[in-house]
Amino acid sequence: MKRIFLVLAAMFLALPTCLLSAETSSETSKEGSSAVTLAPKEFVIYNDKNSRDNHYIPSGFMGDVGDIKLNDQYMADPHSGPTGIEFVYTAKNSQGQGWVGVYWQNPANNWGTRKGGFDLSGMTKLTFWAKGAKGGEVVREFMVGGIKGTYPDTTLVKFGPVELTDTWKQYTINLAGNDLSYISGAFGWVTTSDLNPQGATFYLDDIKFEADPAMKPEGHKVENMPFYVYADRNSITNHFTPSGFMGSYGDIKIDIASNTDPYLGNSCIKMVYTAKAVQGVRWAGVYWQNPPNNWGTVDAGFDLSRANQLSFWARGEKGGERIEEFKIGGIMGEYSDSDSASIGPVILNKEWTQYTIDLRGKDMSYIIGGFCWVTNADVNPEGATLYLDEIKYE
Amino acid sequence: MKSNTNKKIASGSNSPVTVKGAASRKLPLLAASCLVLFLFALGMASRPKPAVWIKKFKGSRYELMAAGKPYVVKGVCYNPIPIGKGQDYDWWSDPNKPWLTDGRLMQEMGVNTVRIYKAGNNPESVKKVISDMYDIYGIRTIMGHWLGFWEYPCPLYGGKEFQEKVKKEVLEMVSLYKDEPGILMWILGNENNYSCFGQVNPWSTDEIDKETDPAKQNLMRARVYYSFVNDLAAEIHKIDPDHPVALGNGELLGLEVAGEVSPEIDVVACIIYRGKSFGNIFNSLKNIFDRPILISEFGADSYDAYLGKEDQNMQAFFLEAQWRQIYQNLAATKGGAGNCIGGAMFEWTDEWWKHNEYYADGWSLHDCESNWSNPSYYFDIKANSNKNMNEEWFGIVELSKEDESGLDRRIPRKAYYLIREFWKNPALADTPRKK
Numbered sequence: 110m111k112r113i114f115l116v117l118a119a120m121f122l123a124l125p126t127c128l129l130s131a132e133t134s135s136e137t138s139k140e141g142s143s144a145v146t147l148a149p150k151e152f153v154i155y156n157d158k159n160s161r162d163n164h165y166i167p168s169g170f171m172g173d174v175g176d177i178k179l180n181d182q183y184m185a186d187p188h189s190g191p192t193g194i195e196f197v198y199t200a201k202n203s204q205g206q207g208w209v210g211v212y213w214q215n216p217a218n219n220w221g222t223r224k225g226g227f228d229l230s231g232m233t234k235l236t237f238w239a240k241g242a243k244g245g246e247v248v249r250e251f252m253v254g255g256i257k258g259t260y261p262d263t264t265l266v267k268f269g270p271v272e273l274t275d276t277w278k279q280y281t282i283n284l285a286g287n288d289l290s291y292i293s294g295a296f297g298w299v300t301t302s303d304l305n306p307q308g309a310t311f312y313l314d315d316i317k318f319e320a321d322p323a324m325k326p327e328g329h330k331v332e333n334m335p336f337y338v339y340a341d342r343n344s345i346t347n348h349f350t351p352s353g354f355m356g357s358y359g360d361i362k363i364d365i366a367s368n369t370d371p372y373l374g375n376s377c378i379k380m381v382y383t384a385k386a387v388q389g390v391r392w393a394g395v396y397w398q399n400p401p402n403n404w405g406t407v408d409a410g411f412d413l414s415r416a417n418q419l420s421f422w423a424r425g426e427k428g429g430e431r432i433e434e435f436k437i438g439g440i441m442g443e444y445s446d447s448d449s450a451s452i453g454p455v456i457l458n459k460e461w462t463q464y465t466i467d468l469r470g471k472d473m474s475y476i477i478g479g480f481c482w483v484t485n486a487d488v489n490p491e492g493a494t495l496y497l498d499e500i501k502y503e
Numbered sequence: 504m505k506s507n508t509n510k511k512i513a514s515g516s517n518s519p520v521t522v523k524g525a526a527s528r529k530l531p532l533l534a535a536s537c538l539v540l541f542l543f544a545l546g547m548a549s550r551p552k553p554a555v556w557i558k559k560f561k562g563s564r565y566e567l568m569a570a571g572k573p574y575v576v577k578g579v580c581y582n583p584i585p586i587g588k589g590q591d592y593d594w595w596s597d598p599n600k601p602w603l604t605d606g607r608l609m610q611e612m613g614v615n616t617v618r619i620y621k622a623g624n625n626p627e628s629v630k631k632v633i634s635d636m637y638d639i640y641g642i643r644t645i646m647g648h649w650l651g652f653w654e655y656p657c658p659l660y661g662g663k664e665f666q667e668k669v670k671k672e673v674l675e676m677v678s679l680y681k682d683e684p685g686i687l688m689w690i691l692g693n694e695n696n697y698s699c700f701g702q703v704n705p706w707s708t709d710e711i712d713k714e715t716d717p718a719k720q721n722l723m724r725a726r727v728y729y730s731f732v733n734d735l736a737a738e739i740h741k742i743d744p745d746h747p748v749a750l751g752n753g754e755l756l757g758l759e760v761a762g763e764v765s766p767e768i769d770v771v772a773c774i775i776y777r778g779k780s781f782g783n784i785f786n787s788l789k790n791i792f793d794r795p796i797l798i799s800e801f802g803a804d805s806y807d808a809y810l811g812k813e814d815q816n817m818q819a820f821f822l823e824a825q826w827r828q829i830y831q832n833l834a835a836t837k838g839g840a841g842n843c844i845g846g847a848m849f850e851w852t853d854e855w856w857k858h859n860e861y862y863a864d865g866w867s868l869h870d871c872e873s874n875w876s877n878p879s880y881y882f883d884i885k886a887n888s889n890k891n892m893n894e895e896w897f898g899i900v901e902l903s904k905e906d907e908s909g910l911d912r913r914i915p916r917k918a919y920y921l922i923r924e925f926w927k928n929p930a931l932a933d934t935p936r937k938k
Binding site: 431446456471 | 716717782
């Protein structure tokens, strides 16, 4: 009887704790231990304007910062509560960058120069609600973590591109298996004027981390075919960026939105090579990289193992322009491409002509250099203008 | 019953009779054929295997066999030019015999092969080096020939006169040294294939010049070059059946053509500088030219061009990663490509003449200036103009001006000890990301 009384007393005393944990905690130890670790089930980035639950500030403006307007008390049609966040992006390229983005930081304006952030271990996903003013607005990617500097975030997870709809929709970023022990840049987004040539107005709400035990670490992703390097200037299917300028890079001008007789769609790529040897060498070329400017320093290769070939369409403005090499892969560094393949020299026709690079037997499991061309002044003494379109792995 | 059957056959069926009759007539012929086959088999069984040969397994896996045993080439490129001397220095005739000092150090490290790019001018000196290395230290020699790659104005592989000249030199070399027990194999050329693609020492012929498509021109040149090397290999096999003939090649460039026109080649000897990984080279070769691969030149320098100081850790990191990949792809290792037979790292000693071969005063200075870039060696890629490769700092042992028995003193670098331990107990786990 005395024992029963003691058990009942213990249960009575434990009841409030159990109720609390049902609301805000999860049981993390299940094997043989009676200890229950209290851990929050969610951690809010933004609920509503001035909410005490908010933990990060949308202070990290990037790129063409003059092109963004932020309204963090959008009240016309928030997803929940009294307010949401409105972004108006004009795509005017005010700073000449062609892209724009915002990070939610802690403390505000912390680019890794100060200690801040939170230990979010135990969180397995980030969810947010988003919609566009018209639908069709494209966010190139959303990010969790990724702030560098003296106090760098312990992870970077990217999600996207996302084409928004004109109604609220919830998105989930899987964080399972990532080290979230120090996160000062909790959430961010980036987009470009090419993806949104007319600008974009979009809305975000209810951004939060969640501890969902059902989330499992994402396995290795093998990309499906076709996998586009370039379809059209604002295509959501584009991958890689023509950022890797080589040799006399001052001799090259790129327009990735040329409307001069594209092969397909509304645009193609125009490349002008002046052969002036501005940097003192008589050759030049461009790599399409992921992410931009990645010379093997960032672990970000695509697994294109399903690709048998890369095909593209090309033409010269006059015909007779000579490209020494069209190539994929071959970037070497700490994170090297797993293989390379090339064709060339190629003398371009004035008419659109399709070329292919055979990838059979190649190890395409890790590609950061998605496409490349190289030429020189010796074979193009007057320079060369070439057009490219529909560059894709298939 | 038998008799009846025979009668029936004899009277009622033509074909069996015909067969029986034919068999009877061919019996002596069959017996003779069997005898010939038996004698041939006997001859095959009694003929000794070549001194060095290639054993092929299922799945295009290869093993090099020497003295009847599997032989993994644990090699080093060897050109011991002393401090203050230029590339033409005849070290073969050096009275202080650097190969004796080096051979001892190599043996202690576990090196079993030296790769030499070109034989010296004095055959007796060359034989002495080969035999000393083998007899005293058990180190075999891979002997190479440049195939006129550096001939002025260019290597005219399409010209009969040029071909005959090179052929004469090569066959003389083979004749002179093929009976040295220390010889392991021959390597023809080094990175000569680049000349076919206009990258180094470009050459052409009238016929090639008539072709307007530059890509086809390249393939035509490659066909001419690899056919020529194939002819050389065939001639070598006639006079020396005991040693494999390897094709020296920069990367895999052009080898799809060699796969078509070079059946006499036994081994592909590739020069590869890709940092810590050889990438997909082992499997790629299987697809384009199914031969065993020797990584005949690879390595890393030990000078950090960004920080401006020696970094032996950097060199050791890359070399260990490279050897690990070589071992991962040996025939005896499960899971790998199985077509690698070893490698020869570049190189045994630093060479102080290399930064400027025409400036004799510079041969006594250990130059720290880099003149080429390779982002695969990424630790110092932020050096000025990304020039991070220091030609005079590739030695596994460094040279000191301090005299030791008439030679520059040899000081093993960290890579010497690290690779020595790796060879004793090869750890084949993946390469760590950081040095």
